[in-house]
Amino acid sequence: MSSMRQLMKQAQEMQERLQRELGETTVEASVGGGMVTVKMNGHRQLISAKIDPEVLDPEDPSVLEDLIVAAVNEAGRKIEETMQAKVGSMASSLPGLF
DSSP, X not given: OHHHHHHHHHHHHHHHHHHHHHHHOEEEEEEXXXXXXXXXXXXXXXXXXXXOGGGOOTTOHHHHHHHHHHHHHHHHHHHHHHHHHHHHHHHTXXXXXX
């Protein structure tokens, strides 16, 4: 029974560590040859966005809209990859749990 408690304690510590690391993680994604660049933290919160003035076209805002969506989606994908790598690395330290 104590080994189960120890395993649960390790799992809880792993979850707390993962949340802390995700809060400290930042990814950057650029699209359109760098016309739009965004930064996102590990909790998928957008931290910043930079837009090249050349992409600002009042006659056709859809280009900018598409670039923003693409950049945010790419940043989200990078966060997902980072999270999976961190979970995989942590899980390997808890034999028998996964």
